Amino acid sequence: MYRIKASSAMLAFLMLLATASPLPALADRTDTGAVTTLSAGKETAVATTLYVKSGAVGGTGSQKKPFGTLQEARDYIRAHPDDKLGGITVQVAKGLYQMDEPLQLEAQDSGTAASLITYRGEPGTILANGTVIASGSWKPLDDKAVARLSPQMKSEKVYQLDIRSLGLLNTEGFTGNASVEKWGLPDLIVGDTPQPISQWPNPNQSAGSERTGWSTANGSASAKAFYYGSGGKPEDGITADELNKDTPDRAVRWQKAVRDGRALYLQGFWRTDFVPILSKVSAVDPALHTITLAEAPSASEGMGSKQSAAVPNSNPKYNVGSGKEEWRALNVLEEIDVRGEWALDAKDGMLYYYPSTSLSDKRVVLANQKKPLITMQNTAYVNIVGFTLQESMDTAITLNKTNHITLAGNTIRNSIEGIYDNNGNDNVIQSNDIYDMIGKGIQIAKAGKLPDTYTADKVLVPGKTIKLEPEPYTFQVLNNHIHHIGRHIEYPALQIRDSNAVLVEHNLLHDTPRDALRYERDTNMTIQYNEVHNSALIETDTGAFYTANDWSSYGNLLQYNYIHHAKNSNGFYADQGDSGDTYRKNVIQGTKWAFLLNGHHNVASDNLIVDSHGIQIYDMSGSGETLLNSARKRLEDKIALEGSAWTAFGKKLAPNYGYNEAEAGTFWSGILDPAWHPEFSNGTRIEQNVLVNTPKTYTPKKGSFFMGDNDNITVATPAKVEDHLASIGLTAVFPLIGLQKDAYRTKVVSRADTGGLSDHY
Secondary structure, three states: OOOOOOOHHHHHHHHHOOOOOOOEOOOOOOOOOOOOOEEOOOOOOOOEEEEEOOOOOOOOOOOOOOEOOHHHHHHHHHHOHHHHOOOEEEEEOOEEEEOOOOEEEOHHHOOOOOOOEEEEEOOOEEEEOOEEOOHHHEEEOOHHHHHHOOOOOOHHHOEEEEOOOOOOOOOOOOOOOEEOOOOOOOEEEEOOEEOOEOEEOOOOOOEEOOOOOOEEOOOEOOOOEEEOOEOEOOOOOOOOOOOOOOOOOHHHHHHHHHHOOOOOEEEEOOOOOOOOEEEEEEEEEOOOOEEEEOOOOOOOEOOOOOOOOEOOOOOOEOEOOOOOOEEEEEOOHHHOOOOOOEEEEOOOOEEEEOOOOOOOOOOEEEEOOOOOOEEEEOOEEEEEEOOEEEOOOOEEEEEEOOEEEEEEOOEEEOOOEEEEEEOOEOEEEEOOEEEOOOOOOEEEEOOOOOOOOOOOOOEOOOOOOOEOOOOOOOEEEEOOEEEOOOOOOOOOOEEEEOOEOEEEEOOEEEOOOOOOEEEEOOEOOEEEOOEEEOOOOOOOOOEEEEEEOOOOOOOEEEEOOEEEOOOOOEEEEEEOOOOOEEEEOOEEEOOOEEEEEEOOOOEEEOOEEEOOOEEEEEOOOOOOHHHHHHHHHHHHHHHHHHOHHHHHHHHHHHHHOOOOOOOOOOHHHHHHOHHHOOOOOOOOEEEOOEEEOOOEEEOOOOOOOEEEOOEEEOOOOOOOHHHHHHHHOOOOOHHHOOOOOOOOEOOOOOOOOOOOOOOOO
């Protein structure tokens, strides 16, 4: 076996001589086709090197007789724990590794600080667990399917796959009467490109909505039904029949499908402009121009925007509808009419597909395995670098209760979710490219150590000298490119919750259906040098950076971030009472409200805002007791659970952040005092910012807040950000925002390469 066995002295010498150049990995997907490369990083000298090559049989782990799977290498390490001394690198040769079972790493698979375990992929090393579909499995449509097609569609162009006879798992399709933030279909992937699910209207088709790909309801017919044509009385007065406009018999064909027992699902913003609901249809009535859902949007409220007038004496309650409630049909054979579209029919046991290209020379995969590719449980000191992970109907990499894990230089694509880390400490997620996810890119929960005493080192008193002490970060998310996220579930690119002392730096997040970064119930985070564009492409009541509903989430600093080309999104949105965030030295361009702040002690100062709608402070006085009690309880729980550490944290916060509202008693009890009116946005300030072509301001009627001393400038539209950077001292800093070269990212794509020079909404 080729294994380097070294004395400690020799090992130290070898580590000094470790000069191997980084090797490029697969290219990221960009709008322009530009090539961007990742790397597994420089090789580090270790005591033992094991080798893996796809398809090898009977190997010993040597370079000449490699193992055939990553699991074999892991099992060897388990059987030879003494080989861990001095570190182990598992060198994985390029090739496709079909992961029928995940690589499961446990406590016994851990390294140490002095002896890391590194799984290192060569360029072109792919871990996948999708089911490969042979080209001969596709058959012409049978007569039943032909009869269901649009009359404008030629049946010989569409094929069917008998998923039932092939025994393909997880092909039950959508289930239940209604769901939010769930997706029940596998992914069809051809040549590494996800194929679009069939829909009406088509993504580029106008059908009544202000944006393509969506239609609008023409008023409510009942708590469960709406009009698609005439008959309704929407507040906008528009009752045109868009459903049958391009194909006169569409409603009739949908009616027949439902009557034949086929599942027809619509995704709609039935009551709000956030979190669409996927609803099963129970009836289509072409005579009345109505569509009836199997159940109302909620147990207590029926159809129609909650901003529209209520229907008098309705029981269950519903609203007349604004005429702006967007909806679309998904996964419908009857609507396959664009190359690449497909639909799964669980009743027939068939998958129908209109190929965009010849399938004979393409790898065609159904991502139907509900298994991760890599899992870690109670693992420490392990590196996963240089791999491409794809085709999981689950999260590609899951970590639970791990520490000192590095995930770097990996490409993760075509899966439900990229990375999920729960209860991790001292982990680093760095320079990964994550794209074409059905759901989230990265989700982090309960990360970072909660020290005996919470830190409050950032001295950020508005108008005074800013002093930033080094933060003892215990989790880092660095230099990742996360984009084209939430293809079917409206999730953010990056979500962090219930965490402490996390550093989020130099990430590029774009083309997301809702917020780009959502952080909730977090403390002491630093979010800096990140770039966001084209967020909120589906939902509208959100922000590029969004947080909500917590009176205890203090100590978060957001600085040197750049938000642009996000006309459907707010910039920084602290919603439903979220408190304790400081925003400074950020650039916000081309958004709705640049700052939309609700909660205590949120301070935005020294920011540059360009070509945006305005800045706003509002409060929770009209939010209702449910939201108020939720925010209050989170703070009460912190006081009860964290005890003296939380009390000490509060005492530090008051002077360090310039807060003096709670001088009577401790900081936290002062906030909870009803006489202080915690429902107001007390202590929140928007001041000393530069506003270019940003005319609107809004403040609530009550509370101890401040908005003022902002510099308002009017120039020709659109304004150039670069002309105003000097006004807040960002001329030298601005080029450092976003992705940077490092040991794992050898080339950085330009803004144009990622579509960052235009709005995609």
